Amino acid sequence: MKKAISVTVNGVPYRHEVEPRLLLVYYLREVLGLTGTHVGCDTTSCGACTVIMNGLAVKSCTILAVQAEGATILTVEGLAEDSTLHPIQEGFWEEHGLQCGFCTPGMMLTALQILERNPEPSEEEIRHGLDGNLCRCTGYQHIVNSIRYASRKIKEEGGTAIPETAGREGR
């Protein structure tokens, strides 16, 4: 039996009838057409499907779309404001934080969670924070550099890492 869900993704409200077994990542990709969120391992390991839901980075391959009822979600498509890149995107651009780019959306959104809780992390803290994200190009050093860039940039701008459009913890 299908269930109705209402969610706000990147500031846009949606309402759909979905099968309960539909995973959030497939809802985002196939129902909403937001294919920036990737399916890597499909087993909660690689982090390519990471999105921010109610202010928290989550692996959308291990959440049912129906569990997201009422949630506010940010995907990679919602990071830039108009044509201005988010500091984390700018960091990946400036520091060559990607090679093939498959892990990048998940890396960037996890990075925001790291920076939200620890605005000026050490290299070791960044690496520990990325425990749940895999880069098969093994380009970790540049990813770490990109996150440090974003940390400096966010501090300079005096903002918070996770934008308002990602919702807040505790629904």
Place this chain on the structure above:
Amino acid sequence: MIPAAFDYHAPSSVDEALRLLRSLPDAKLLAGGHSLLPMMKLRVVSPGHVIDIGRIQALRGVREDGRELVIGAMSTHWAIESSPLVRARAPLLAECASRIGDIQVRNVGTIGGSLVHADPAADYPAAVLAVEAEMTVVGAEGQRTIRARDFFTGVLSSAVRGGEILTEIRVSALPPGTGQAYLKFPHPASGFAVVGVAAVVRVRGGRCEAVRIGITGVGPTAYRAEAVEKALVGTTLDDRAIAAAAEHAADGVEANEDLFATPDYRAHLARVFTKRAVRAALERSGRA
């Protein structure tokens, strides 16, 4: 990977969840879903009904009740790791939570879901054994309490019966002079504990007055290393005494085997990590 079809229910109270659990055949409770959904995707389990108790606000949060710390079963690992109350009153649980999976997993997975799932390589079982936590469950016949040492009954099996819901985890305040530590050897790919050792050590007058060791990852269920505990009580907890006691960390346990670790290697790791965990707990006891 797509789970088999099921009907979804999202009760807003424990009573409503219990009613659903009684009336629906072939139903599974969904907490954070980070154990259940992977199993459903692999079709290891294919319940006809899923009852999502993750939305029941009464099951979330941490509070004090007299001398006890009460953790709602739907509290996430992150909520436990970051709670000032847990860090002050039961630092072992906060440390243990911080070692689970990764940031994203800790944002969603819950202590209640993990405990009832009773994975032999999960982290919390070692910690709840070492702090002698008590689990409160409710069912048709009302409420009952399960001690940590009676809670884990087998691989993926707990003492929570069908029709019951784990609602909270209660931990008594520990007296001064108590040190606690959780040390783990994580599987390099999955992050699960190949071996995890939780130690609670109480020192008085330069001697070990009491000690509790919980070990996960080694056997079919987490267990209390009683032989180690007996060997430590009354000693001055010098390196020699700790090393001698830790030799008994896997006594009487049929150690698990997988591609990563043979039973002998697991038992060896249990001894090494027991030694380290007792030392770490001792350092934090304020004596050292």
